[in-house]
């Protein structure tokens with residue numbers, strides 16, 4: 661019999677036929693049992709995502725205790741990326757949306773008690789919009805607060821339906837001008853700015869996040885551009901200035917990638933304070 665004539669069950673049906681000793685990703689089953697064809701279909705429908713990892717965190721990635729899920733694959737190549745192993749989609753493992761949602765369901769009590777919820781991060785969450793849509797919709801049906809952490813570069817992938825299930829966007833604005841943005845990420849800034857304007861029009865609460873890197877993103881004039889932009893958006897309730905650190909350095913070496921910031925020191929406390937002051941002076945709440 662030709663292989664093409666073998667009838668395969670859909671990814672959803674395959675949940676029932678999963679081997680007992682399947683690989684797990686922090687307690688969530690990895691869908692290793694899917695064929696390549698089933699994976700492709702599942703990724704298109706959003707039943708399957710490429711997931712790097714997940715963790716429970718408090719006081720980062722949004723309010724309260726959060727289950728942050730890192731999706732694999734990102735179109736940017738930030739010089740300071742501390743998770744360069746999330747840049748390519750093939751470094752993730754396949755996880756069924758139903759399995760991720762089952763884990764989210766288990767933490768509903770924790771989320772309710774702490775004012776927390778889920779955050780979809782990456783990599784770039786909007787590189788897998790169908791999967792994100794399923795997870796966000798499922799979480800809302802469970803009454804769970806939802807956030808996405810995104811550069812906004814693929815904001816066009818998020819239709820209004822998807823955004824209707826998002827309570828909070830953590831919008832990473834990596835520079836305030838095109839040349840610096842390109843130097844930092846290899847991409848253009850404008851899609852991020854456009855996405856922020858859309859969030860404002862839709863009235864979706866947004867936190868702006870900015871990574872401060874000495875010698876790379878610390879020009880006060882370009883930071884002022886980000887601050888002016890953030891202040892022009894009524895949806896921005898908070899700005900976070902994140903000091904550059906070297907915690908991702910080892911991963912660049914492990915992956916055999918050249919790391920340009922090896923000699924860059926974290927910003928001084930004075931530089932962090934003066935940067936936050938640029939945002940505060942526009943009436944923004946800045947941490």
Ligand code: SF4
Pocket residue numbers: 734735736737738740741742743744746747782783784811
């Ligand atoms: S957007 Fe995030 S995941 Fe992508 S390269 Fe930049 S820091 Fe890394």
